[in-house]
Amino acid sequence: MKGNVGEPITYTTQPTIDDYLNKGYKLVSSNFKDGDEIFKKTGNKFTVVLEHATVDVTPDNPGKPDESINPNDPDGPKWPENTGKDSLEKTGTQTIKYIGAGSDTPKEITDHTTFTRHYVVDKVTGKILNPNESWTPAEHTFKSYKTPVVKGYVANVKEAGGFESTPTDPNKTYTVTYKKIGKIIPVDKDDNPIPGAATPEYKNDPTKVLPNEPVPTVDGWKPTASNVTPQDPIKDTPVIYTKNETPVVPPDSPNPIPAPTPTPQPEPKKPETPKTPEKDKTPEPDVPEPDEPEPDEPDEPDVPTPRRHHKNKKHTPAPKPANNWSNNYAPHGQNGYYNNFGPHGQGTPGPNGGTIMPNGEVLDRNGNVVGYIDANGKIHYTLPQTGENQSEGVAAAALGGAVVAIGLVSLVGVKKRHTN
Structure with missing residues (x-):
């Protein structure tokens, strides 16, 4: 700029400053005041300081990838890809699903957390000045939940949750599966179920059955074990019963009468078969031969x-x-x-x-x-x-x-x- 000492300086800096501002710069300082300056014999040096403007890109003020950073400079730098909201904010989720128990199936449980970060973008160059910026928080541990007990069912896990979520691995889904619990099945020695016998289900824990489950009482039968501990909670456990051999007492005789002990009898001798008799004959008296007659008394026959x-x-x-x-x-x-x-x-x-x-x-x-x-x-x-x-x-x-x-x-x- 040229002029005589004492003459006003007609030059202004604002148009130039505005042009820089439109290109992503910002005015730092200037010792020149438009319209107030005159030429002096000495001291006619003025300084206007500008620098690259920056912008903090946050989830609340994200960039717009593929669009110009400076609206008044359409041909200027574009927003970087990773300056969008999805790159600045992530939601961590833990989901626990329950299946398999029919209408008694527990409802799903879902928990959330949020990870955020911000970038600093040079508006003149369009570069991210802090590409290694960390997420906040760096990780999040979700709560664990005990698996609800559903009567008649056993679950595959005792509790679910406790997921450690990170920005690079933010989401986790747990599935708790219920299966129908087994029963105690009374059977005979041939492994045939006893008709009419109760078949109680195991008492679940919920991921296992309780030990020493009592076996049911079956009228007229005796179990070989008073309690059992099932090996597999979803499989039936057969228990062998033996049929009672208690004698049946007639209704009108409360106590059975013992049979009398027979008294040993001597075996009679077998009679001999008689010979066929001859026809009866009238026995004739034997007439003896008379002795010499005696005068006084004859011999008697x-x-x-x-x-x-x-x-x-x-x-x-x-x-x-x-x-x-x-x-x-x-x-x-x-x-x-x-x-x-x-x-x-x-x-x-x-x-x-x-x-x-x-x-x-x-x-x-x-x-x-x-x-x-x-x-x-x-x-x-x-x-x-x-x-x-x-x-x-x-x-x-x-x-x-x-x-x-x-x-x-x-x-x-x-x-x-x-x-x-």
């Missing part, structure tokens, strides 16, 4: 000895046994059960109030031997005092006392000498 005749022999009648097979008498020596006979060895009621003895003797009601039974089971009676053998019908009449004569008539022709 032999009298046949009746079978099993015991005069005036007394016996105690045996008790009357129960009636059995038929109306026939058993042959002597045969152990039979007939209407009027008991086993061999017992007395049996006989005709006219008498008794048939086991040895075949026939006793009257007074205990006197009056006859015998032959091999065919037929009764033969001995006439009183004579020892004469008679059939059952005739002897019975003789014993009755009313028809003794009939018995004697039947023996006509038999000579006997009676001794009173």
Whole structure:
């Protein structure tokens, strides 16, 4: 600038300053005052100081990538790529999702945090002056949550969360999965489920079942273990039961009556099969050969000895046994059960109030031997005092006392000498 001393200086600095300002500069200082300055003999030096302007790029005042930094300088520098809001602010998120428990599934939990940073951009050059600027905060640790207990289900983790979020790894999602819990299954020795038995679910912790789970009570069955600790919380645990062998007591008999102990009985001897008897023959008396006759007293002929005749022999009648097979008498020596006979060895009621003895003797009601039974089971009676053998019908009449004569008539022709 040229001029005479004392003349006003017409030059102004503002247009030049404005041009610089539009290009990203800023006015630092100037000792020149437009319109107030004059030329002086000395001291006509003026200084205007400008420098590059900068701008802080923050989440609240982000840059606009690909746009001019200085609006009045469209051809000037552009905003850098990483000056947008997404590069200056990041949100950290922790999400806990619950699945698998149906309508009882817990609700999702989401927590947030924010990381921020700022850049300083040279408005003249468009460069970031602090490219290594750190985030604030550098990291964030989220809260941990205990997994809610859902009855009947078991979760894969006991708690979730506690994520350490950073600007470079800001987000984390946890998934808690519920699965249907196992049951205690009462089974028989063949591994078949017992019908009607309770099948209680395990008591969950929630990631494991509690130890020593009690087994259910099953009527009529006894478990092999009173409690169990399942090895896998989502698998059923079979427990073997054995069926009780308690005897069934009838409703009207509270206490079972023990069966009586049988008394050992001697085994009876097997009777011999009797030989087929010949037809009855009326015994004929033996007539002895007469000796030389004596004048005074002739010899007495032999009298046949009746079978099993015991005069005036007394016996105690045996008790009357129960009636059995038929109306026939058993042959002597045969152990039979007939209407009027008991086993061999017992007395049996006989005709006219008498008794048939086991040895075949026939006793009257007074205990006197009056006859015998032959091999065919037929009764033969001995006439009183004579020892004469008679059939059952005739002897019975003789014993009755009313028809003794009939018995004697039947023996006509038999000579006997009676001794009173």
